[in-house]
Amino acid sequence: MSFTKIGVVGSGIMGGGVAEAAAGTGAQVVVLSRSVASADAVVVAIDQSLAKQVDKGTRDVQEAAVLRQRVRATTDLADLADSELIIETVVEDLAVKMELFRALDAVVSSSAIIATCTSTLPVIDLAMQVSFPERVCGVHFFNPVHAMTLVEVVRPLTASDATMAAVTDFVLACNKEPVEVKDQAGFIVNALLFPYLNNAVRLLEKDVATKEGIDAAMKGGCGFPMGPFALLDLVGLDTSLAILDALYTEYADSNYAPVPLLRRMVSAGQLGRKSGAGFYQYGK
Ligand SMILES: NC(=O)c1ccc[n+]([C@@H]2O[C@H](COP(=O)([O-])OP(=O)(O)OC[C@H]3O[C@@H](n4cnc5c(N)ncnc54)[C@H](O)[C@@H]3O)[C@@H](O)[C@H]2O)c1
Structure with missing residues:
Protein backbone atom coordinates (compact mmCIF):
# COMPACT_ATOMS: atom_id res chain seq x y z
CA MET A 1 0.00 0.00 0.00
CA ASP A 183 6.37 0.47 22.62
CA GLN A 184 8.78 1.01 25.51
CA ALA A 185 10.36 4.35 26.49
CA GLY A 186 13.37 5.24 24.36
CA PHE A 187 12.72 2.33 21.99
CA ILE A 188 16.19 1.09 20.97
CA VAL A 189 18.34 4.09 20.14
CA ASN A 190 17.37 6.57 22.83
CA ALA A 191 17.27 3.90 25.57
CA LEU A 192 20.96 3.30 24.78
CA LEU A 193 22.01 6.82 23.72
CA PHE A 194 20.58 9.01 26.47
CA PRO A 195 22.40 7.50 29.48
CA TYR A 196 25.59 8.29 27.53
CA LEU A 197 24.54 11.88 26.76
CA ASN A 198 23.35 12.42 30.34
CA ASN A 199 26.61 11.08 31.76
CA ALA A 200 28.58 13.39 29.48
CA VAL A 201 26.77 16.35 31.09
CA ARG A 202 27.57 14.81 34.50
CA LEU A 203 31.30 14.72 33.60
CA LEU A 204 31.13 18.36 32.55
CA GLU A 205 29.26 19.33 35.72
CA LYS A 206 32.00 17.64 37.78
CA ASP A 207 34.72 19.53 35.83
CA VAL A 208 36.35 16.29 34.71
CA ALA A 209 37.13 17.89 31.34
CA THR A 210 35.92 20.72 29.13
CA LYS A 211 33.00 20.18 26.74
CA GLU A 212 35.43 20.56 23.84
CA GLY A 213 37.69 17.93 25.43
CA ILE A 214 34.81 15.49 25.99
CA ASP A 215 33.54 15.97 22.42
CA ALA A 216 37.06 15.49 21.02
CA ALA A 217 37.54 12.36 23.15
CA MET A 218 34.37 10.66 21.91
CA LYS A 219 35.09 11.56 18.28
CA GLY A 220 38.75 10.59 18.34
CA GLY A 221 38.49 7.71 20.80
CA CYS A 222 35.23 6.07 19.70
CA GLY A 223 35.00 7.18 16.08
CA PHE A 224 31.68 8.95 16.69
CA PRO A 225 30.82 11.56 14.02
CA MET A 226 30.14 14.16 16.70
CA GLY A 227 30.67 14.46 20.44
CA PRO A 228 27.87 14.38 23.04
CA PHE A 229 27.57 18.16 23.46
CA ALA A 230 27.38 18.83 19.73
CA LEU A 231 24.73 16.10 19.56
CA LEU A 232 22.70 17.47 22.49
CA ASP A 233 22.72 20.90 20.78
CA LEU A 234 21.54 19.29 17.53
CA VAL A 235 18.72 17.33 19.18
CA GLY A 236 17.66 20.33 21.29
CA LEU A 237 18.20 20.52 25.05
CA ASP A 238 14.45 20.81 25.76
CA THR A 239 13.72 17.70 23.71
CA SER A 240 16.67 15.90 25.37
CA LEU A 241 15.36 16.81 28.82
CA ALA A 242 11.87 15.60 27.91
CA ILE A 243 13.35 12.32 26.64
CA LEU A 244 15.32 11.77 29.88
CA ASP A 245 12.27 12.64 31.99
CA ALA A 246 10.18 10.09 30.07
CA LEU A 247 12.91 7.44 30.38
CA TYR A 248 13.22 8.07 34.12
CA THR A 249 9.42 7.90 34.54
CA GLU A 250 9.37 4.53 32.79
CA TYR A 251 12.41 2.83 34.36
CA ALA A 252 13.23 4.77 37.60
CA ASP A 253 16.90 4.12 36.75
CA SER A 254 19.27 6.84 38.02
CA ASN A 255 21.21 6.75 34.73
CA TYR A 256 18.16 8.38 33.15
CA ALA A 257 17.64 11.05 35.86
CA PRO A 258 18.48 14.30 34.05
CA VAL A 259 21.63 15.97 35.36
CA PRO A 260 20.65 19.32 36.99
CA LEU A 261 22.82 21.37 34.59
CA LEU A 262 20.71 20.19 31.64
CA ARG A 263 17.47 21.26 33.35
CA ARG A 264 18.96 24.65 34.31
CA MET A 265 20.10 25.31 30.73
CA VAL A 266 16.59 24.57 29.44
CA SER A 267 15.13 26.95 32.05
CA ALA A 268 17.60 29.58 30.80
CA GLY A 269 16.33 29.13 27.23
CA GLN A 270 19.66 27.63 26.10
CA LEU A 271 18.12 24.97 23.86
CA GLY A 272 20.98 24.33 21.42
CA ARG A 273 21.11 25.11 17.71
CA LYS A 274 17.43 26.04 17.46
CA SER A 275 17.77 28.89 20.01
CA GLY A 276 21.25 29.98 18.85
CA ALA A 277 22.98 28.83 22.05
CA GLY A 278 23.32 25.63 24.03
CA PHE A 279 26.63 24.07 25.01
CA TYR A 280 28.02 25.98 22.00
CA GLN A 281 27.05 29.26 20.30
CA TYR A 282 25.47 29.28 16.82
CA GLY A 283 25.17 32.19 14.39
CA LYS A 284 21.52 32.91 13.62
N1 LIG B 1 15.04 16.85 17.73
C1 LIG B 1 15.36 15.59 17.47
O1 LIG B 1 16.54 15.23 17.29
C2 LIG B 1 14.27 14.55 17.37
C3 LIG B 1 14.56 13.32 16.74
C4 LIG B 1 13.54 12.37 16.61
C5 LIG B 1 12.28 12.62 17.12
N2 LIG B 1 12.04 13.82 17.74
C6 LIG B 1 10.68 14.02 18.25
O2 LIG B 1 9.96 14.82 17.32
C7 LIG B 1 9.01 15.65 18.00
C8 LIG B 1 9.28 17.11 17.68
O3 LIG B 1 10.61 17.44 18.03
P1 LIG B 1 11.37 18.66 17.33
O4 LIG B 1 12.83 18.44 17.59
O5 LIG B 1 10.88 18.84 15.94
O6 LIG B 1 10.88 19.87 18.24
P2 LIG B 1 10.79 21.43 17.87
O7 LIG B 1 10.89 22.13 19.17
O8 LIG B 1 11.74 21.78 16.79
O9 LIG B 1 9.31 21.56 17.27
C9 LIG B 1 8.18 21.31 18.06
C10 LIG B 1 6.93 21.65 17.29
O10 LIG B 1 5.82 21.47 18.19
C11 LIG B 1 4.98 22.63 18.11
N3 LIG B 1 4.36 22.83 19.41
C12 LIG B 1 4.94 23.27 20.55
N4 LIG B 1 4.02 23.36 21.53
C13 LIG B 1 2.85 22.97 20.98
C14 LIG B 1 1.53 22.87 21.45
N5 LIG B 1 1.24 23.20 22.72
N6 LIG B 1 0.56 22.44 20.59
C15 LIG B 1 0.86 22.11 19.31
N7 LIG B 1 2.09 22.20 18.81
C16 LIG B 1 3.07 22.62 19.63
C17 LIG B 1 5.94 23.77 17.77
O11 LIG B 1 5.21 24.85 17.22
C18 LIG B 1 6.86 23.07 16.76
O12 LIG B 1 6.22 23.06 15.49
C19 LIG B 1 9.15 15.31 19.49
O13 LIG B 1 8.23 14.33 19.82
C20 LIG B 1 10.58 14.77 19.57
O14 LIG B 1 10.78 13.91 20.67
C21 LIG B 1 12.98 14.80 17.86
Whole structure:
Protein backbone atom coordinates (compact mmCIF):
# COMPACT_ATOMS: atom_id res chain seq x y z
CA MET A 1 0.00 0.00 0.00
CA SER A 2 1.34 3.48 -0.80
CA PHE A 3 0.08 6.80 0.51
CA THR A 4 -0.69 9.59 -1.94
CA LYS A 5 -1.73 12.21 0.63
CA ILE A 6 0.25 12.65 3.81
CA GLY A 7 -0.28 15.15 6.63
CA VAL A 8 2.52 16.22 8.97
CA VAL A 9 1.55 17.92 12.23
CA GLY A 10 4.20 20.22 13.72
CA SER A 11 6.65 22.44 11.92
CA GLY A 12 9.79 22.29 14.03
CA ILE A 13 13.07 20.48 13.34
CA MET A 14 11.38 17.12 12.72
CA GLY A 15 8.23 18.43 11.01
CA GLY A 16 10.23 19.96 8.16
CA GLY A 17 12.51 16.93 7.79
CA VAL A 18 9.67 14.42 7.85
CA ALA A 19 7.64 16.47 5.33
CA GLU A 20 10.65 16.46 2.99
CA ALA A 21 11.07 12.69 3.35
CA ALA A 22 7.34 12.11 2.80
CA ALA A 23 7.38 14.25 -0.36
CA GLY A 24 10.26 12.09 -1.57
CA THR A 25 7.84 9.13 -1.75
CA GLY A 26 5.81 10.99 -4.39
CA ALA A 27 2.96 11.91 -2.02
CA GLN A 28 1.34 15.33 -1.70
CA VAL A 29 2.23 16.62 1.76
CA VAL A 30 0.41 19.14 3.97
CA VAL A 31 2.24 20.43 7.05
CA LEU A 32 0.01 21.70 9.85
CA SER A 33 1.50 24.53 11.86
CA ARG A 34 0.15 26.62 14.74
CA SER A 35 0.76 30.03 13.14
CA VAL A 36 1.17 31.53 9.69
CA ALA A 37 4.70 32.62 10.67
CA SER A 38 5.77 29.06 11.58
CA ALA A 39 4.00 27.67 8.49
CA ASP A 40 6.06 30.09 6.36
CA ALA A 41 9.19 29.17 8.34
CA VAL A 42 8.85 25.44 7.74
CA VAL A 43 8.57 26.00 3.98
CA VAL A 44 11.74 28.13 4.11
CA ALA A 45 13.47 25.42 6.17
CA ILE A 46 12.59 22.79 3.55
CA ASP A 47 13.84 25.11 0.75
CA GLN A 48 17.12 25.60 2.61
CA SER A 49 17.54 21.91 3.32
CA LEU A 50 16.96 21.01 -0.35
CA ALA A 51 19.29 23.80 -1.53
CA LYS A 52 22.06 22.46 0.75
CA GLN A 53 21.60 18.94 -0.63
CA VAL A 54 21.77 20.27 -4.20
CA ASP A 55 24.96 22.23 -3.32
CA LYS A 56 26.51 19.09 -1.83
CA GLY A 57 25.55 17.11 -4.93
CA THR A 58 23.44 14.65 -2.93
CA ARG A 59 20.23 15.74 -4.67
CA ASP A 60 19.49 16.65 -8.28
CA VAL A 61 18.21 20.23 -8.78
CA GLN A 62 15.20 19.11 -10.84
CA GLU A 63 14.27 16.43 -8.32
CA ALA A 64 14.50 19.01 -5.49
CA ALA A 65 12.13 21.35 -7.35
CA VAL A 66 9.56 18.59 -7.98
CA LEU A 67 9.77 17.47 -4.38
CA ARG A 68 9.36 21.02 -3.08
CA GLN A 69 6.16 21.51 -5.13
CA ARG A 70 4.56 18.57 -3.37
CA VAL A 71 4.70 20.30 0.03
CA ARG A 72 2.41 23.01 1.34
CA ALA A 73 1.84 24.36 4.83
CA THR A 74 -1.45 25.23 6.52
CA THR A 75 -2.77 26.39 9.87
CA ASP A 76 -6.16 24.70 9.39
CA LEU A 77 -6.58 21.21 10.90
CA ALA A 78 -9.42 20.53 8.43
CA ASP A 79 -6.82 20.46 5.64
CA LEU A 80 -5.71 17.05 7.00
CA ALA A 81 -9.18 15.53 6.47
CA ASP A 82 -8.19 13.65 3.31
CA SER A 83 -4.71 12.56 4.47
CA GLU A 84 -4.21 8.79 4.35
CA LEU A 85 -1.24 8.94 6.72
CA ILE A 86 -0.72 11.61 9.38
CA ILE A 87 2.65 11.93 11.06
CA GLU A 88 2.64 13.81 14.36
CA THR A 89 5.84 15.74 15.17
CA VAL A 90 4.84 18.24 17.86
CA VAL A 91 6.69 19.02 21.07
CA GLU A 92 7.69 16.02 23.28
CA ASP A 93 4.90 16.59 25.80
CA LEU A 94 2.37 13.83 26.44
CA ALA A 95 -0.51 16.15 27.37
CA VAL A 96 -0.02 18.23 24.21
CA LYS A 97 0.17 15.16 21.99
CA MET A 98 -2.89 13.54 23.63
CA GLU A 99 -4.97 16.66 23.05
CA LEU A 100 -3.83 16.78 19.45
CA PHE A 101 -4.78 13.11 18.87
CA ARG A 102 -8.28 13.84 20.24
CA ALA A 103 -8.58 16.77 17.82
CA LEU A 104 -7.37 14.59 14.93
CA ASP A 105 -9.95 11.90 15.79
CA ALA A 106 -12.72 14.35 14.96
CA VAL A 107 -11.25 15.34 11.60
CA VAL A 108 -9.41 12.50 9.87
CA SER A 109 -10.84 10.04 7.36
CA SER A 110 -12.23 6.69 8.52
CA SER A 111 -9.24 4.78 7.10
CA ALA A 112 -6.38 7.10 8.04
CA ILE A 113 -3.32 5.91 9.95
CA ILE A 114 -1.73 8.21 12.53
CA ALA A 115 1.96 7.72 13.35
CA THR A 116 3.78 9.63 16.06
CA CYS A 117 7.42 10.70 15.83
CA THR A 118 7.77 10.71 19.62
CA SER A 119 11.24 9.84 20.88
CA THR A 120 10.16 8.20 24.14
CA LEU A 121 6.53 8.75 25.08
CA PRO A 122 4.10 5.78 25.32
CA VAL A 123 2.51 5.38 21.89
CA ILE A 124 -0.35 3.44 23.50
CA ASP A 125 -1.41 6.56 25.45
CA LEU A 126 -1.79 8.40 22.13
CA ALA A 127 -3.53 5.47 20.40
CA MET A 128 -6.16 5.38 23.16
CA GLN A 129 -7.15 9.00 22.41
CA VAL A 130 -8.70 8.06 19.06
CA SER A 131 -11.59 5.81 18.07
CA PHE A 132 -9.30 3.63 15.90
CA PRO A 133 -6.29 2.63 18.12
CA GLU A 134 -5.49 -0.23 15.72
CA ARG A 135 -4.44 2.42 13.17
CA VAL A 136 -1.88 4.21 15.40
CA CYS A 137 1.82 3.42 15.70
CA GLY A 138 5.17 5.17 16.11
CA VAL A 139 7.46 6.26 13.28
CA HIS A 140 10.63 7.54 14.94
CA PHE A 141 12.75 9.33 12.34
CA PHE A 142 16.19 10.65 13.28
CA ASN A 143 17.68 14.13 12.97
CA PRO A 144 18.64 15.39 10.41
CA VAL A 145 16.01 13.35 8.60
CA HIS A 146 17.53 13.65 5.11
CA ALA A 147 20.85 12.23 6.35
CA MET A 148 19.84 9.56 8.87
CA THR A 149 18.79 6.21 7.47
CA LEU A 150 17.15 4.56 10.49
CA VAL A 151 13.46 4.79 11.37
CA GLU A 152 12.15 2.92 14.42
CA VAL A 153 8.62 1.67 13.70
CA VAL A 154 6.99 1.39 17.11
CA ARG A 155 4.26 -1.18 17.75
CA PRO A 156 1.87 -0.33 20.59
CA LEU A 157 -0.24 -3.20 21.98
CA THR A 158 -3.22 -2.05 19.92
CA ALA A 159 -1.64 -1.67 16.44
CA SER A 160 -2.88 -4.00 13.70
CA ASP A 161 -0.46 -5.91 11.48
CA ALA A 162 -1.89 -3.97 8.51
CA THR A 163 -0.96 -0.65 10.15
CA MET A 164 2.58 -1.81 10.92
CA ALA A 165 3.01 -3.15 7.38
CA ALA A 166 1.71 0.05 5.75
CA VAL A 167 3.97 2.29 7.83
CA THR A 168 6.96 0.00 7.27
CA ASP A 169 6.32 0.21 3.50
CA PHE A 170 6.15 4.01 3.80
CA VAL A 171 9.53 4.06 5.58
CA LEU A 172 11.03 1.93 2.81
CA ALA A 173 9.54 4.32 0.22
CA CYS A 174 11.40 7.13 2.06
CA ASN A 175 14.61 5.16 1.36
CA LYS A 176 15.09 4.55 5.07
CA GLU A 177 15.75 1.40 7.06
CA PRO A 178 12.78 0.43 9.25
CA VAL A 179 13.39 -1.46 12.50
CA GLU A 180 10.33 -2.62 14.41
CA VAL A 181 10.43 -2.09 18.15
CA LYS A 182 8.12 -2.57 21.14
CA ASP A 183 6.37 0.47 22.62
CA GLN A 184 8.78 1.01 25.51
CA ALA A 185 10.36 4.35 26.49
CA GLY A 186 13.37 5.24 24.36
CA PHE A 187 12.72 2.33 21.99
CA ILE A 188 16.19 1.09 20.97
CA VAL A 189 18.34 4.09 20.14
CA ASN A 190 17.37 6.57 22.83
CA ALA A 191 17.27 3.90 25.57
CA LEU A 192 20.96 3.30 24.78
CA LEU A 193 22.01 6.82 23.72
CA PHE A 194 20.58 9.01 26.47
CA PRO A 195 22.40 7.50 29.48
CA TYR A 196 25.59 8.29 27.53
CA LEU A 197 24.54 11.88 26.76
CA ASN A 198 23.35 12.42 30.34
CA ASN A 199 26.61 11.08 31.76
CA ALA A 200 28.58 13.39 29.48
CA VAL A 201 26.77 16.35 31.09
CA ARG A 202 27.57 14.81 34.50
CA LEU A 203 31.30 14.72 33.60
CA LEU A 204 31.13 18.36 32.55
CA GLU A 205 29.26 19.33 35.72
CA LYS A 206 32.00 17.64 37.78
CA ASP A 207 34.72 19.53 35.83
CA VAL A 208 36.35 16.29 34.71
CA ALA A 209 37.13 17.89 31.34
CA THR A 210 35.92 20.72 29.13
CA LYS A 211 33.00 20.18 26.74
CA GLU A 212 35.43 20.56 23.84
CA GLY A 213 37.69 17.93 25.43
CA ILE A 214 34.81 15.49 25.99
CA ASP A 215 33.54 15.97 22.42
CA ALA A 216 37.06 15.49 21.02
CA ALA A 217 37.54 12.36 23.15
CA MET A 218 34.37 10.66 21.91
CA LYS A 219 35.09 11.56 18.28
CA GLY A 220 38.75 10.59 18.34
CA GLY A 221 38.49 7.71 20.80
CA CYS A 222 35.23 6.07 19.70
CA GLY A 223 35.00 7.18 16.08
CA PHE A 224 31.68 8.95 16.69
CA PRO A 225 30.82 11.56 14.02
CA MET A 226 30.14 14.16 16.70
CA GLY A 227 30.67 14.46 20.44
CA PRO A 228 27.87 14.38 23.04
CA PHE A 229 27.57 18.16 23.46
CA ALA A 230 27.38 18.83 19.73
CA LEU A 231 24.73 16.10 19.56
CA LEU A 232 22.70 17.47 22.49
CA ASP A 233 22.72 20.90 20.78
CA LEU A 234 21.54 19.29 17.53
CA VAL A 235 18.72 17.33 19.18
CA GLY A 236 17.66 20.33 21.29
CA LEU A 237 18.20 20.52 25.05
CA ASP A 238 14.45 20.81 25.76
CA THR A 239 13.72 17.70 23.71
CA SER A 240 16.67 15.90 25.37
CA LEU A 241 15.36 16.81 28.82
CA ALA A 242 11.87 15.60 27.91
CA ILE A 243 13.35 12.32 26.64
CA LEU A 244 15.32 11.77 29.88
CA ASP A 245 12.27 12.64 31.99
CA ALA A 246 10.18 10.09 30.07
CA LEU A 247 12.91 7.44 30.38
CA TYR A 248 13.22 8.07 34.12
CA THR A 249 9.42 7.90 34.54
CA GLU A 250 9.37 4.53 32.79
CA TYR A 251 12.41 2.83 34.36
CA ALA A 252 13.23 4.77 37.60
CA ASP A 253 16.90 4.12 36.75
CA SER A 254 19.27 6.84 38.02
CA ASN A 255 21.21 6.75 34.73
CA TYR A 256 18.16 8.38 33.15
CA ALA A 257 17.64 11.05 35.86
CA PRO A 258 18.48 14.30 34.05
CA VAL A 259 21.63 15.97 35.36
CA PRO A 260 20.65 19.32 36.99
CA LEU A 261 22.82 21.37 34.59
CA LEU A 262 20.71 20.19 31.64
CA ARG A 263 17.47 21.26 33.35
CA ARG A 264 18.96 24.65 34.31
CA MET A 265 20.10 25.31 30.73
CA VAL A 266 16.59 24.57 29.44
CA SER A 267 15.13 26.95 32.05
CA ALA A 268 17.60 29.58 30.80
CA GLY A 269 16.33 29.13 27.23
CA GLN A 270 19.66 27.63 26.10
CA LEU A 271 18.12 24.97 23.86
CA GLY A 272 20.98 24.33 21.42
CA ARG A 273 21.11 25.11 17.71
CA LYS A 274 17.43 26.04 17.46
CA SER A 275 17.77 28.89 20.01
CA GLY A 276 21.25 29.98 18.85
CA ALA A 277 22.98 28.83 22.05
CA GLY A 278 23.32 25.63 24.03
CA PHE A 279 26.63 24.07 25.01
CA TYR A 280 28.02 25.98 22.00
CA GLN A 281 27.05 29.26 20.30
CA TYR A 282 25.47 29.28 16.82
CA GLY A 283 25.17 32.19 14.39
CA LYS A 284 21.52 32.91 13.62
N1 LIG B 1 15.04 16.85 17.73
C1 LIG B 1 15.36 15.59 17.47
O1 LIG B 1 16.54 15.23 17.29
C2 LIG B 1 14.27 14.55 17.37
C3 LIG B 1 14.56 13.32 16.74
C4 LIG B 1 13.54 12.37 16.61
C5 LIG B 1 12.28 12.62 17.12
N2 LIG B 1 12.04 13.82 17.74
C6 LIG B 1 10.68 14.02 18.25
O2 LIG B 1 9.96 14.82 17.32
C7 LIG B 1 9.01 15.65 18.00
C8 LIG B 1 9.28 17.11 17.68
O3 LIG B 1 10.61 17.44 18.03
P1 LIG B 1 11.37 18.66 17.33
O4 LIG B 1 12.83 18.44 17.59
O5 LIG B 1 10.88 18.84 15.94
O6 LIG B 1 10.88 19.87 18.24
P2 LIG B 1 10.79 21.43 17.87
O7 LIG B 1 10.89 22.13 19.17
O8 LIG B 1 11.74 21.78 16.79
O9 LIG B 1 9.31 21.56 17.27
C9 LIG B 1 8.18 21.31 18.06
C10 LIG B 1 6.93 21.65 17.29
O10 LIG B 1 5.82 21.47 18.19
C11 LIG B 1 4.98 22.63 18.11
N3 LIG B 1 4.36 22.83 19.41
C12 LIG B 1 4.94 23.27 20.55
N4 LIG B 1 4.02 23.36 21.53
C13 LIG B 1 2.85 22.97 20.98
C14 LIG B 1 1.53 22.87 21.45
N5 LIG B 1 1.24 23.20 22.72
N6 LIG B 1 0.56 22.44 20.59
C15 LIG B 1 0.86 22.11 19.31
N7 LIG B 1 2.09 22.20 18.81
C16 LIG B 1 3.07 22.62 19.63
C17 LIG B 1 5.94 23.77 17.77
O11 LIG B 1 5.21 24.85 17.22
C18 LIG B 1 6.86 23.07 16.76
O12 LIG B 1 6.22 23.06 15.49
C19 LIG B 1 9.15 15.31 19.49
O13 LIG B 1 8.23 14.33 19.82
C20 LIG B 1 10.58 14.77 19.57
O14 LIG B 1 10.78 13.91 20.67
C21 LIG B 1 12.98 14.80 17.86
